[in-house]
Amino acid sequence: MTSTVPRHGSGTAGPPVGSQPPVPSRGQRSGLAGLLDLPAEMLRGLMRTAATTPGRLSFIGAGLVALSLLVGLVGTLAMQDRDDRIDALIGHREPLAAAAQELYRSLSDADATAATVFLISGSEPLELRDRYDEAIAKAGAALAKAASDSRGIPEAEGQIGIISQQLPVYTELVATAQVNDNQGYPVGAAYLREASELLRSEILPAAERLYEINTARLVDEQDSVTSFPWLTAILLLGLIAALVYTQLYLRRKTNRVFNIGLLVSSGAVALLVLWMTIALVVQGVLVGSGREDGTEQADRLVQVRIAALQARADETLTLVARGGGGEYEESFVERFQHFAGQDGRGGLLSEAVAKADGATAASLRAATDYAAAWLDAHANVREFDDSGEHRKAVLLASDSEDERGPAMAFTKLDEELVTAIDASRQNFVDDTSAASSALTLLAPGFAVLSVIAALGATIGIRERLREYR
Structure with a gap:
């Protein structure tokens, strides 16, 4: 009889009784292939979860929380950025535009004053000499300030380069003209005309272009702070739509009209929309007012003042030329009519009066009277000069104490324009500061109300x- 018990050490050991080898799951793969299947498995799991009502509610809740927090983040950053840019308008951009204005004005003032100093024979009037030196110093300071913000703007850098190179040449020509005149050399008048031509043909055009560049940048930034926050608005509309859909869905599933948490969330979002709408409307109106009553009015008045200064220089250079200044007289008429019209009560000055109010309007009405008086005085000067009484014409044109002369009328006109320009700049600062105040707490308000909306949805x-538990 043969034994069926296996001998020790012979054959192979079979599997233990009752154990079965593992059977691979259908479709399951191992290794790298299995890792690649994980996203698909997770997606199928999410789809199975979403097929149930509790699963759908969980997804809806997570979506509402995420969207609420995203609205808070984007809105907070957008409103804070807007507020920062408004502050930059007041503290940075407008002062730079004003510096470019001051550069142009100071150069024009220097030209007019240099001509007046030269016209008066004998020793130089200390007051006029100081005014010329002050105008040159102000031009240098304004140029330095404008240059501090021109890096990376090739056109602005080019204009600054022209002014920096030619301004010392201009001052040297003026000094040479004055030295020759003090010594009685007629060539001094030629040097003065050369200096004035250099200023008008190269330096002033560069200063004007620099002013235009800075003004355009100011306007661009004013536009940017009143632009519509599209991304924030789209996200808010999306959140509102999601909240409305969720409440309708729950009402259909549960037959309950109100959900306190979602009502709180909806109220927070509604308050946020109302707050943002009112704040942005008020801010836009105030920035627009600052532009119209401040920036644009100041620009208009600066143009008036520059034209007046250049007209004064033309008036004086006509006399310096001693009968050969016809081109300067033509330039005087052109510039004067540009800022004050044919009778001294029109042009840019009348436009500024029409748009002004309060103390500014009073200053501009007084300026209009002085412009008309200047025109009458200029006619008297030309009458003396054209009739051969050059000495009388010079005395009348240069005497700042004579109420009948153009010097006093011009000085009074200039003083009123300075007052009006300062008031216009202050209007810009006041209105733009108020626009910034309209956004007070809106940025943190976005953060707080969005968190409340997220908590309410949760x-x-x-x-x-x-x-369902």
Whole structure:
């Protein structure tokens, strides 16, 4: 009889009784292929979860929370950026535009004053000499300030380069003209005309272009702070739509009209929309007012003042030329009519009066009277000069104490224009500061109300989920 018990050490050991080898799951793969299948498996799991009502509610709740927090983040950053840019308008951009204005004005003032100093024979009037030196110093300071913000703007750098190179040449020509005149050499007048031509043909055009560049940048930034926050608005509309859909969905599923948590969330979003709308409308109106009553009015008045200064220089250079200054007289008429019209009560000055109010309007009305008086005085000067009484014409044109002369009328006109320009700049600062105040707490308000909306959505969805446990 043969034994069926296996001998020790012979054959192979079979599997233990009752154990079976593992059977691979259908479709399951191992290794790298299995890792690649994980996203698909997760997606199928999410789809199975979403197929149930609790699963759908969980997804809806997570989406509402995420969207609420995203609205808060984007809105907070957008409103804070807008507020910062308004502050930059007041503290940085407008002062730079004003510096470019001051550069142009100071150069024109220097030209007019240099001609007046030269016209007066004998020793130089200390007051006029100081005014010329002050105008050159102000031009240098304004140029330095404008240059501090021109890096990376090739055109602005080019204009600054022209002014920096030619301004010392201009001052040297003026000094040479004055030295020759003091010594009685007629060539001094030629040097003065050369200096004035250099200023008008190269330096002033460069200063004007620099002013235009800075003004355009100011306007661009004013536009940017009143632009519509599209991304924030789209996200808010998306959140509102999601909240409305969720409440309709819950009403259909649970037959309950109100969900306290979602009502709180909706109220927070509604308050946020109302707050943002009012704040942005008020801010836009105030920035627009600052532009119209401040920036644009100041620009208009600066143009008036520059034209007046250049007209004064033309008036004086006509006399310096001693009968050969016809081109300067033509330039005087052109510039004067540009800023004050044919009778001294029109041109840019009348436009500024029409748009002004309060103390500014009073200053401009007085300026209009002085412009008309200047025109009458200029006619008297030309009458003396054209009739051969050059000495009388010079005395009348240069005497700043004579109420009948153009010097006093011009000085009074200039003083009123300075007052009006300062008032216009202050209007810009006041209105733009008020625009910044309109955004006070809006940025943190976005953060707080969005968190409240997220919490409300969480509570509202959680209460419904408890019903399925």
